[in-house]
Amino acid sequence: MKIETKFSNGDKVYAVFRGREKGKRIPCRICSGTSRVKISGEKFKCPKCHGQGGGVKYNPIEWIVHNGKIIICSIHIVKNVRDPLSVVYLATCGQFYERDLFTTLKEAETKCERRNNLAQKQ
Ligand SMILES: [Zn+2]
Secondary structure (H helix, E strand, C coil), X not given: CCCCCCCCCCCEEEEEEEECCCCEEXXXXXXXXXXXXXXXXXXXXXXXXXXXXXXXXXXXXXXXXCCCXXXXXXXXXXXXXCCCCEEEEEECCEEEEHHHEECCHHHHHHHHHHHHHHHHHX
């Protein structure tokens, strides 16, 4: 079987990935984030947040361009149920599918925009 890859070992390319935004802390509305409630002068663990003081709200995960070019270290062919045949590139900062790697920053940014717009419509 002959498989052609878009990139080679040592290539410097732009990668896109789903960025994880840091969760925003939302204080509990019952205890105002103190994790305790006072009833008849006595303090109890807040029954609403179970003493956690609130919850964490995660913002939608967006596609972003990896900061700076990545260097491809090795190339793997993956065959599984979800991806009949995929090319996976290993770089120092992680692994990426071929569909997530680009030669120019412009291409990478355009792809992110498209995927994020698509995600908003759903
Ligand atoms: Zn609470």
